[in-house]
Amino acid sequence: MRAPLSWLREYVELPASETGRDVAARLISAGLEVETVEQTGAGLKGPLVVGQVLAIEELTGFKKPIRYCQVDVGTAGTRPGEPQNLICGATNFAVGDKVVVVLPGAVLPGGFEVGARQTYGHLSEGMICSERELGMGEDHDGIMILPPEYEPGTDAIELLELVDDVLDIAVTPDRGYCLSMRGLARETATAYGLPLRDPALLDVPAPNPDGYPVQVADPLGCDRFTARTVSGLRPRSASPIWLRRRLQKAGMRPVSLPVDITNYVMLELGQPLHAYDRSRVEGAIGVRRAGSGEKLVTLDGVKRTLDAEDLVITDDRGPIGLAGVMGGANTEIADAAEDPGTGGAGGTTDVVIEAAHFDAVSVARTARRHKLSSEASRRFERGVDPEAASAAAQRAVDLLVLLAGGTAEAGVTEITTPSGPRTIRMPADHPDKVAGVAYGRETVVRRLQQVGCDVYGTTELTVTVPSWRPDLTDPNDLAEETIRLEGYENLPATLPRPLPGHGLTERQRLHRRVGRALAAAGYTEALSYPFVGEAAFDALGLDAGDPRRRTVQLANPLSDEEPGLRTTLLPGLLATLRRNDGRGGHDLALFETGLVFLPTGTETAPDRLPVTARPTERQLASLDAALPEQPRHAAAVLAGARERAGWWGGGRPAGWADAIEAARTVAAEAGAELTVENAQFEPWHPGRCAALHVVLDGERVLVGHAGELHPRALKALGLPERSCAMELDLDLVERAGAGAVRAPRVSTFPVATQDVALVVDASVPAADVESALRAGAGELLESLRLFDVFTGEQLGGGRKSLAYALRFRAPDRTLKAEEASAARDAAVAAAVERTGAALRGA
Template sequence: MKIPLSWLKSYVDVPDSLTPGQISEALVSLGFEVEEMRALDDVTGPLVIGRVVQVEELTDFKKPIRWVQVDVGDGDDEDEANPETRGVICGATNFNEGDLVVVALPGAVLPGGFAISARKTYGRTSNGMICSARELGLGEDHTGILVLPSGEASPGDDAAPLLGLDDTVIDLEITPDRGYAMSVRGLARELACSFETTLVDPAAIAVPGAEGEAHNVHIEDQLGCSRFVVRRVTGLDPTSPTPWFIRRRLMLSGIRSISLAVDVTNYVMLETGQPMHAFDTSSIKGNLVVRRALPGEKLSTLDDVDRALDPDDIVISDDTGPISLAGVMGGASTEVRSDSTDILLEAAVWDPASIARAVRRHKLPSEASKRFERSVDPALAPTAAELAAKLLREHGEARIQPGRTDVGRPELPGPVTMAIDLPDRVAGINYPRGVTARRLSQIGCNVEVTTTEAGRAAVIATPPTWRPDLTRPADLVEEVLRLEGYHTIPSVLPTAPAGRGLTATQRRRRAVSRTLADVGYVEVNPMTFVSPEIWDQFGLEADDVRRQTVKVINPLEAERNEMATTLLPGLLEALARNVSRGIRDVSLFHVGQVVLPKAQQVPVPSVAVDQRPTDAEIATLKAALPQQPVHVAVVLTGNRQRPGWWGKGEPATWADAVQAAHDVAAAAGVELTVRAGSLMPWHPGRCAELRVGDWPVGHAGELHPKVIEALGLPKRTCAMELDLDALPIQKHRPAPLVSPYPPVLLDLALVIDSSVPVAEVAEALRSGGGDLLEDLQLFDVYTGEQVGEGKRSLAYSLRFRAADRTLTSEEASAAKQAALAVVSERFGATLR
């Protein structure tokens, strides 16, 4: 919401010594978010008032161009017949001879560094520029130049004072619970509280009693409309211009001036916070009825759009049907026209939820709906109608009719009882005596100090009508702390209890993340919601358990309405996005939860919110939750080692994905065994099943070519996913023993059937080598005529070492032979 500070200062006595920046800081300390502070003083040089003397239409150009003679009162022109005029080229057509305009003379600099000089254009020398509101920094309206009301100034006068270019416009973001602040009245009250100064309430006017009804109104839907007020004025001069002070304030607040009647309703809305609507009384047929729309009804709104109404929409109707979409926008059939003299002013209180739904349904946000969504003061409607009627009488020669319609019974806030020292206990501060009662009184509460049955002092605060958000003691505490200043609350870190720290699961998760980062993977946090189409792209069978997902009732994206049962969709999407941005070598990892629905879903119980759930209810809620184990996954493509002066790069292969699994297991303190596996979306011949003991915990390898094609991934993209929660927690991990004795290095080349997995060969060698075999590495694989068809040669490097002595070559050779014997017995391997 944009508001000029001069408007606020007209109702609150702000010290002159305060700068706009200090006022902005005060609003921030009160809990408002200041989006922007824009000073209007960025216009320099001669800026004067001019009167249009003569307009010549230049017809030799494709667009409208006018040669305008403007009286700027300087007597400095080459035109001897009329020495007090300047010739200016202008493309706007919204002004006529005799109008007052704002002229920037040569030497002026407008906002944005736009310098004005005399220049030849369209065959004429333009000696200045006639300005629009946007060119002067007063607003966004650029449909025409700014035309001032006659009598406001004289030609040659300095335009800066009239335009108020010493002002500052503040743009605030108002939270949904503080609708009262979307007005000058509400913000002025907040500043008065902050600076401990006086407030002039613009709504504090005498509202005379109603002498009959202004128009017959019936409210059918009491839930949708709690109050409806109507005031009628007649004899309005439709040609009366809107006063400049109203136009200027509306302009700086981002609202375009339309006509006196419409401008007055917008002005009262911004000043008091009560949205209003003006009907052309002669266009209303019969009585007004407030109701929900009927099926099939339509309404042509003020923006000339025919809208199909929903039965949930609240409408104002007459005998012809709906004439206004309540709280959102009026209808075109009863709009105030250029010849309207009989005006019906409406101020109502609408149900916030109904208005919010209508706005979203019709995609029709408005300044009025923004306020109704946040709740308006139910006591303000008669005052707002009276203010608007008086302004029309003052500036449009209208006559206020004696009748006023006021129907409905709005619900007013009830009293709230709070211990008087509760703000002190919440903030941990001993506030001075009387602070609680004083601060609550400042925001408009009727405060009564009393004593509870337990003998403790308490306050009974009845919130003002404009604060429906104050319903419980916690709300009152927030108001006291807010006005006293959150910065006065001490920041003290609580002392951590001794003997506590991260759980074993948390330590393992951190160790896994650090390990993967250390070996070159980059952590990402991809989207956890997936589309059902991903399972087809993964090539999963119809009965694959990963297709059984938890549906999201209100998804962020309509097509992503399922919770992921695997981390791979999000990771592969991130990999594809990086590749599309030109990054060819990508290694990503993610540690996060997957959501696995239970075979028999437990219904979610309905739990009351006014008290703590019982233990049985908490147990039922937990039982209704799906399983959410923590997985770790990696994806990689391109080179694992980049090429450079040191040599060629090494492309990422399925072996790197398997190694990532081993790294994770090592960080978790467990040992993985690897078996040949087959599971989509992995390549059936390049997929490893990861096991802890006999229990499978994940898979790693190269993705299936069809999956790569379906997802648009680079060829030979690899991935690994492992159920981290399935790994046993090692609570007591012994420190590794480092032998001080030298190793014995031996090589072993075996000829074995090609069908035997390498992992099983390695396990057999470890089994036979015993405790002396410290490590083994496969360093060569050979197939060819020398080993025979269906055979392959596997060459291993074996490292033997004893922990308590220097190992002899005889002992190492014996351990090597024992390893050979085991692999020969299991798989028929022979020494090459």
């Protein structure tokens, strides 16, 4: 909503020193989103005056029409009292027309300085301006023609209101009343503590049976319909400058006087209006649901096939408009230049004004169904004041009588569906509890009254909500109004006080430890949206029956391409990897910990919960039953160099082993031990994929995968070659762990190191050999590390040598050589028995 400050001052008597930026600061403090404050006419400097064309000489011999004009500018010219000589290339004006003349010494918007200059063989003492040159709009097709009543020499800057501040406000869906000057003026008056001159306070005649006939067949879709008739309009009446300028500043294009008036009243009061050419309406106006397959040509010239749920305005022929969205072309206001046979004697002379209140949901669905968003539908979707309909119709009638010479007919049609005022009961201290600030009853009552509520009661308040605030439905809404008007910036920054003995759960502690550990290992946390679509699964190469393709579908997704909740963290992380790689960051290591959503098929629809009281245990159980499983996962992705090259030596690219090590880092924080074995699982490379297991309740459980991604997936996702990834079920790892990680005990006794090289079949996993060595070495084994893998002709085909370094240490004594050797021999014996290994060189 664009709000000119000059228009706002008409309803609120702001101090003269207040600028648009000052008003914006107050409105922002009150909770509105003021995006920009545009200073129209910035840099404009006169003299800029009204001129009357006295003579025109057509110059020939040039590629385009050139006119040498004499223009009367009163006493404002370079030669006071004498006409100014001006060169102009436009041809849409004639002798006697009033135009806008900028004289030498003036500066136009954009820093364009105007001076006298010799051109086309004549001296031009200034220029005649178009609307775009004055910063009034984009019309540059011809010169701006002014109404004849203005005298030559009149200051055009003041006449055209060229200098102003325009506030551009992003109105949120719950504040539809701010899509009007009336609503914004109310907020401004409240912010400054000033009285409001409400433009809706008009004397409106009572309904009577002489009005234009209206039949409402759907009172739920249309609970109020006001119709007024104005006859005898002058078809050639043009919108006055002040009206056109206010529409332009508000971002609307002037069309014709009747249409401009309906738009003006909509901007002023927030009530959309529609004007019908009475000569084009046949019979009574009706409101009903459309018949399936009915057709309507809307004002934009598009022929639309209507849906049975569309609410339409009709006459005896059928639909003549989409209710609350857009009118039909067959009853459009006719321009004075049109054929008299289509719109009266050279244009519309009699109009029927419609001011109605339509159901917000119905209008929103119709607008989306036909992809037809309009200024009217935007307002009806957010909520329009039903009590303002009769005042808006009266305001339009008054302007048509004043500006177009019409006559207001005595008939007034008003059809209403009875409805009582909405009331809310709220404890007087409820806003205090919500905000954690002691406002007190007097402050709460005063703020709610400023909003427009009627408030009664002492300890418990009975609040009657004003008709223009359909968003106020619950005590928390009233608390929000109190808090925002008192100022969000005045809320103290306080930490919540946990109950004694409460704090972070072990799950939360593990989450933090994992994040710190991965960050210490060189990974950067990247949070992604939890939405996913089939395209992501296709790029990963998942089979049609892969359980990860079965997602929880959102009822109202942000994007049709991502309608489901993620079942894996990889799509979001890999998209972040691709984005950063494309921006020049090629050496990347990213991680994320977050929930995934796994539907079980047994979810049920939850109960609709009130906001006035705490949910019952049954209601909470209903909520839990509606949720899918939500395990927490940890994932990491790598690309480029893991160790960079420099003066210290060569670097090293990231590989599958780094992804496995990241998984081990996560498991170590939970006190769990991973076992690693070769696997095939999309989207990993079949020869470089590891399945990660833990022991849980005595059973070996798969908790994730790690390794290098498949080349097909890398190509589909646009990722660097040899990119790697890992993903773990963090909840399962936590359950398999030993709880909180304890600091290792440091022994003061020396370590005994024994190396051993074992020859096994190439198909035997190193993890199996390591497991056997650990089991056989016993309690004296402190650590075990694989430091060499060798294959060659000496070993024979299909054989490999694994060399391990075993560190033995006793906590209470220095080990003897015989003890260390015995432990090593026991470890080798266990490996020989379990894996068929042979001691190399034996």
